[in-house]
Amino acid sequence: MKFPTPQTLENIAVIIGSDYVGEASFPVFGMNEIHVVQPGDIVFVDHPKYYDKALQSQATVILINKKVDCPIGKALLISEDPFRDFNKLTYHFKPFQSANTAISESAEIGEGTIIQPNVFIGNNVKIGSNCLIHSNVCIYDNTVIGNNVTIHAGTVLGSDAFYYKNRPEKFDKLLSGGNVVIEDNVDLGALCTIDKGVTASTTIGEGSKLDNQVQVGHDTVIGKRCLIASQVGIAGCVLIEDFVTIWGQVGITSGITIGEKAVISAQSGVSKSLLGHKSYFGSPADEFRKKYKELASIRLIPDIIEKLDKLT
Numbered sequence: 001m002k003f004p005t006p007q008t009l010e011n012i013a014v015i016i017g018s019d020y021v022g023e024a025s026f027p028v029f030g031m032n033e034i035h036v037v038q039p040g041d042i043v044f045v046d047h048p049k050y051y052d053k054a055l056q057s058q059a060t061v062i063l064i065n066k067k068v069d070c071p072i073g074k075a076l077l078i079s080e081d082p083f084r085d086f087n088k089l090t091y092h093f094k095p096f097q098s099a100n101t102a103i104s105e106s107a108e109i110g111e112g113t114i115i116q117p118n119v120f121i122g123n124n125v126k127i128g129s130n131c132l133i134h135s136n137v138c139i140y141d142n143t144v145i146g147n148n149v150t151i152h153a154g155t156v157l158g159s160d161a162f163y164y165k166n167r168p169e170k171f172d173k174l175l176s177g178g179n180v181v182i183e184d185n186v187d188l189g190a191l192c193t194i195d196k197g198v199t200a201s202t203t204i205g206e207g208s209k210l211d212n213q214v215q216v217g218h219d220t221v222i223g224k225r226c227l228i229a230s231q232v233g234i235a236g237c238v239l240i241e242d243f244v245t246i247w248g249q250v251g252i253t254s255g256i257t258i259g260e261k262a263v264i265s266a267q268s269g270v271s272k273s274l275l276g277h278k279s280y281f282g283s284p285a286d287e288f289r290k291k292y293k294e295l296a297s298i299r300l301i302p303d304i305i306e307k308l309d310k311l312t
Contacts, residue, residue, distance in 0.1 A: 022075025161218030
């Protein structure tokens with residue numbers, strides 16, 4: 001997430017009430033999670049296990065809960081609670097804006113696009129040309145939709161990330177300041193839910209087709225011309241490369257990559273990254289041939305036990 005205008009380290013420290021290490025005028029251009037940080041970004045870290053990863057990332061400002069040696073060319077923001085203060089920055093630069101009309105006045109809708117009754121379109125939404133948005137679709141603020149996109153009834157684009165910190169007294173929610181991007185020629189079925197990114201974009205690539213009741217978590221990126229069948233659940237920060245096929249009721253854990261042209265059979269559970277150009281099934285999902293051998297071996301167990309009983 002980039003700030004509307006460049007900031008300084010001192011300005012950011014004032015907003016969150018923190019100390020800092022570095023020049024007061026040190027430039028700050030935005031804030032992001034560690035998997036999408038760029039030079040000029042703030043990243044937060046609140047556990048010693050991840051200090052090195054944050055300090056060695058592309059981020060040039062580290063929001064951290066302990067004073068440590070600052071790498072050359074970077075700056076620190078010292079906070080008692082980096083998670084809380086990251087939320088403060090999100091709220092400051094991307095505050096919630098209420099909408100008083102079904103279609104916001106700041107929304108941009110392209111020529112030839114049809115909006116059916118009872119659709120909600122939030123602030124700063126951009127919709128391309130020749131799209132068809134069916135009734136009861138909800139499109140949250142800052143969503144970007146390309147040309148020739150079809151969205152069926154009841155689908156929600158841009159709901160908050162499912163991202164919580166487990167504190168002793170409660171679950172503390174990480175605020176979502178990202179958005180959803182739907183590229184050209186995408187079809188979304190009925191009752192799909194696509195969460196916005198925490199600081200970046202959740203993206204559905206050009207020509208991809210999602211069936212009914214598909215859940216896509218925050219910051220996930222789905223490539224071009226993917227086919228995703230009904231009741232698939234995809235967690236946050238997943239990368240699905242181009243031409244992937246995912247059949248019904250597949251569950252995919254967070255932070256993994258599904259390689260190009262992979263095929264995942266129905267009711268599989270994906271718990272690790274999968275290479276492309278291969279077919280998978282099962283829970284945990286694995287290559288077809290390996291999984292079939294496992295199943296064949298399991299079927300032999302009763303016969304083996306029976307033979308052993310006869311020998312004894």
